[in-house]
Amino acid sequence: MSLGKAVLFFICSLGVFNGFLVSMYFLLIERVKRVPNFLFGLLVFFLTVRIGKSVYTIFTPREERSLLIIQIGLSACFLIGVSLYFYLKSSVRKTKKIPLSWKLHFFFLFFIIIIVGIIKPYAIDALFWNTYFVKFIYVVWGIYILLSAFILKNTFKKMFSKKDTCSTPEVWIMAVYLSNLLIYLAYIVGYFYFYFVGTVTFSIVFYALILLFLSKKNRESIFKDLPEKYSAKKIVNEEADLLNRQLDFLMKEEELYKATDIKLSDVSSKIEISSHKLSQFLNDNLGKSFASFLNEYRIEEAKKLLRENHKITLESIGFEAGFSSKSNFYATFKKIVGLTPAQYQKQFLED
Numbered sequence: 001m002s003l004g005k006a007v008l009f010f011i012c013s014l015g016v017f018n019g020f021l022v023s024m025y026f027l028l029i030e031r032v033k034r035v036p037n038f039l040f041g042l043l044v045f046f047l048t049v050r051i052g053k054s055v056y057t058i059f060t061p062r063e064e065r066s067l068l069i070i071q072i073g074l075s076a077c078f079l080i081g082v083s084l085y086f087y088l089k090s091s092v093r094k095t096k097k098i099p100l101s102w103k104l105h106f107f108f109l110f111f112i113i114i115i116v117g118i119i120k121p122y123a124i125d126a127l128f129w130n131t132y133f134v135k136f137i138y139v140v141w142g143i144y145i146l147l148s149a150f151i152l153k154n155t156f157k158k159m160f161s162k163k164d165t166c167s168t169p170e171v172w173i174m175a176v177y178l179s180n181l182l183i184y185l186a187y188i189v190g191y192f193y194f195y196f197v198g199t200v201t202f203s204i205v206f207y208a209l210i211l212l213f214l215s216k217k218n219r220e221s222i223f224k225d226l227p228e229k230y231s232a233k234k235i236v237n238e239e240a241d242l243l244n245r246q247l248d249f250l251m252k253e254e255e256l257y258k259a260t261d262i263k264l265s266d267v268s269s270k271i272e273i274s275s276h277k278l279s280q281f282l283n284d285n286l287g288k289s290f291a292s293f294l295n296e297y298r299i300e301e302a303k304k305l306l307r308e309n310h311k312i313t314l315e316s317i318g319f320e321a322g323f324s325s326k327s328n329f330y331a332t333f334k335k336i337v338g339l340t341p342a343q344y345q346k347q348f349l350e351d
Contacts (some may be wrong), residue, residue, distance in 0.1 A: 009059050016055055019048035035095045039087035040176070046083055047183070049076035071122035074129065075113045078137045081144025082109055084180050088151045091173050109140075138188065145184055148177055165289055240285045243278075246271045247293075257297040258322040264290045298322040299336050302329070306345040314341045 026041025053073020057065065086102055089095070122129050149156075155170050166174070250270055256262050267290075268278040282293055302321040305312065312320075318329030318341070333341050 009055070013055055016048055016052045019044055019051065023048055035098055036087060036091040039083060039090055043080065043083040043087050043176075043180075046076045046080045047180075049073055050080060067121075067123035067126065071117055071129070074122070074134060074137060075117060078113045078140060079106075079109060080180070081141040081148075082106055084177070085144045085148045085151070088148050088173055088177060091169070092151055092155075138184075141184060145181055148180075152177055165291075240281060243271070243273070243281050244286075251297050255301075257294045257301070258320070260322055260324040262294065262322075294322070295332050295336070299333060302333060302341065303337070303344065306341060307348050310345070310349060314345070317341065 023041045023045035026037050027045065030037060030041075050073050053070060053076070056069055056073070082105065086106070090098075116133065120128050120133075152174065155166065155174055158166050158170065159174065247267070250267070251257055254270075256267060256270070259266075264278060265275045268275045271278075279290065282288055282290055286293065288296075298321045302317055302323075305317045305320060306314075309317070315326045315329075318326055318333075321329070323329035323332065330340060333339075333344070337344055
């Protein structure tokens with residue numbers, strides 16, 4: 001075996017081995033019995049079996065291959081899409097118990113792949129599998145990829161929204177979806193051109209997800225329910241008006257927005273309410289995040305400085321207004337005002 005082939009084998013087989021361990025953890029070992037976590041384990045298991053089949057096919061001479069292993073790998077591929085779909089659906093809906101309709105849906109597909117495997121086993125009718133059934137498997141997988149995108153439509157909107165930010169669990173499920181899409185596309189490419197592409201992509205994607213998981217401060221939140229919406233607990237008008245006046249007075253009198261490290265809890269303690277309630281008020285009543293709320297005051301302060309202090313550098317004005325960096329100041333100012341700080345100031349220089 002050449003050095004290049006040995007490295008490729010190491011990368012692919014290590015991904016399969018670790019994928020198997022991860023799936024076993026969520027399916028059999030994890031103490032917190034949560035439906036999305038179980039379905040995630042199922043998804044990783046079927047992916048791992050499919051990728052394992054690819055590794056076996058690539059690195060085993062044709063005359064030594066077991067056709068049963070190939071059939072098992074292709075059969076697992078048939079169940080990847082449905083596992084992804086129900087994992088995402090259970091995550092978004094915060095499912096506590098797997099509905100009977102989901103079980104019937106899954107076992108119907110499982111029944112199809114078992115019956116086909118018995119009636120037309122790969123060892124006897126490989127031509128049927130390679131010519132027709134493999135294409136059908138990829139079509140089914142692709143359909144569930146599309147259905148999964150529909151499940152995440154609100155999360156997609158949130159990702160591209162200027163007002164909302166995605167939570168860690170939402171970022172995670174989007175990463176899982178996009179990773180599966182990438183693996184699927186890699187296998188489509190591999191089906192026509194380079195067979196090993198899907199296998200290598202799985203290993204790369206698998207470790208990218210691990211890095212995403214490790215890079216988050218609150219790792220446990222990835223495998224917990226998505227945050228609840230506050231819509232059912234919207235603060236009523238009288239209390240909301242009072243909070244709005246208190247916040248506005250606090251910002252203007254104490255200029256808390258000028259502190260680059262100001263936290264939601266710092267502000268909530270000043271007006272003697274919980275951080276949760278302040279976040280609820282900002283999100284539902286004002287329709288903005290805490291960062292957006294602060295930036296509005298910072299921009300007003302920056303506009304005042306730009307009008308009145310022509311000798312101070314633009315960067316200094318940004319820091320004086322509470323921005324933590326020059327780039328953040330420029331980007332936020334352009335986004336809110338529609339002009340760069342220099343363009344805005346130039347209007348008053350000409351006067």
